[in-house]
């Protein structure tokens with residue numbers, strides 16, 4: 793048998809060890825393990841990291857059909873409750889960015905790892921104050937358009953309450969455009 797088979801716990805065991813089903817008022821099952829910088833949980837499978845909501849889907853419903861993505865109804869990236877997940881096409885996930893003709897290379901998703909909380913706040917404020925467009929922010933900080941879009945639309949970094957802070961700030965005039 794290959795090395796590792798004896799002591800490496802099965803995926804389902806490693807998965808449930810990091811799921812908190814009780815602390816969310818909305819019924820979200822929150823991933824308490826490692827997360828990427830867009831807030832999605834990640835779990836190692838073999839040598840790769842997979843996003844936890846995808847793993848949850850496969851544990852409950854079976855293999856994700858080719859070409860489909862697992863999306864959140866609840867918009868909580870760290871949520872792995874299968875009842876909050878649904879399958880969609882990449883177009884469902886990013887219709888906004890495609891509609892605007894700003895779909896950049898998939899490789900740029902790797903840039904999401906560079907987004908820290910401080911930077912998230914900075915980018916949000918810059919875009920909301922029209923200091924820069926989402927496309928300009930994506931380019932300047934080497935982030936994917938979808939990462940910026942999710943940030944600006946409150947799909948990620950919810951815990952920072954960016955919109956509330958922005959509205960409360962003295963320089964927050966013109967928030968509605």
Ligand SMILES: [Zn+2]
Pocket residue numbers: 819820821866867868871872873876
């Ligand atoms: Zn949820």
